[in-house]
Amino acid sequence: MIRLAEQSVRVQEAVARARERVAALHAELPRNELVVWTAGNVSERVVLPDAAEGAPELFVIKPSGVSYDDLSADTMVVCTLDGEKIDDGTADALGPSSDTAAHAYVYRHMPEVGGVVHTHSTFATAWAARSEPIPCVLTMMADEFGGDIPVGPFALIGDDSIGRGIVETLRESRSPAVLMAQHGPFTVGRNARAAVKAAVMCEEVARTVHFARAHGEPPRIDQAQIDSLYDRYQNVYGQASGSSR
Numbered sequence: 001m002i003r004l005a006e007q008s009v010r011v012q013e014a015v016a017r018a019r020e021r022v023a024a025l026h027a028e029l030p031r032n033e034l035v036v037w038t039a040g041n042v043s044e045r046v047v048l049p050d051a052a053e054g055a056p057e058l059f060v061i062k063p064s065g066v067s068y069d070d071l072s073a074d075t076m077v078v079c080t081l082d083g084e085k086i087d088d089g090t091a092d093a094l095g096p097s098s099d100t101a102a103h104a105y106v107y108r109h110m111p112e113v114g115g116v117v118h119t120h121s122t123f124a125t126a127w128a129a130r131s132e133p134i135p136c137v138l139t140m141m142a143d144e145f146g147g148d149i150p151v152g153p154f155a156l157i158g159d160d161s162i163g164r165g166i167v168e169t170l171r172e173s174r175s176p177a178v179l180m181a182q183h184g185p186f187t188v189g190r191n192a193r194a195a196v197k198a199a200v201m202c203e204e205v206a207r208t209v210h211f212a213r214a215h216g217e218p219p220r221i222d223q224a225q226i227d228s229l230y231d232r233y234q235n236v237y238g239q240a241s242g243s244s245r
C-alpha cells in the first residue's frame, strides 16, 4: 500500500494543500443548498510539483456518510486513480465516498479534469429524474455550459458505471455538467473550485428554465450565438487572472 508519510515533502505538501481546498469547498454545497444531510461529494486531483517523477497519481475526496459539519482537511481521504485509499494518516475505518470509483474513472479518462463534484440539487435532479437535457435557452447556459446540459445513462453506484457514463456523455459535449439519469448532477472542472462553480450554476439554470417552461417552451439560443457567448465567457469575461471564471 502507498504510504503518504513515505512520499517526498513536496508531494506531502501538495496533498495537504488539496485536502485544505477540498475540505473548504465542501462547505459550499450546503451553503448553496445543493445537498441535504450527507449527500454529495467533492474531489480534487493532487497536482504534483515538478520533479516529482515516480510519485503516485492521487486525488482527495470526502469520507463517505460524514456530516458536513464534521468534515475537515484531516478527514479528507487520499486515493489512487484506481480509487484505492492509501495509508493517508486517517483512521483505517474512514472509508472514501461511495462515488470514489466514479471520480477515479473520470480522472483516469479525462486528464484535463482536476476536480469532480456530485450533488442532488433539487432542480437539476428533477431534470435528471425525467432524463431530460436542460435546453440552452439562457446566455448564462451558453457562457458556462456551451450548450445544453446533457443527460447520462442510469447507472448503479459503487463501480465504474457512473464514471463511464459521465465520461462518455461529456465526450460529446462542452458542458462541465452531466445529469446522470434518475440520480443527479456530476460536474467537472480544471480544479475542484471550477467543478463546484459548475454545480452551483447547473442548479441555478435548472431552476430558471424550469420556471420559464411553466408558461410555454422558451426558444433555444441560435448555435452561432451560443458559440460566441461561450468563447467570450471562457476567454474574456472577468479579470485577466481568470480567477472570476
Ligand SMILES: O=C(CO)[C@@H](O)[C@@H](O)COP(=O)(O)O
Pocket: 038, 039, 040, 041, 062, 063, 064, 065, 066, 096, 097, 098, 099, 118, 119, 120, 157
Ligand atoms: O448519490 C450518492 C451516491 O452516488 C450518495 O450516496 C452521495 O451523494 C453521498 O455519498 P458519500 O457520502 O459521498 O459516500
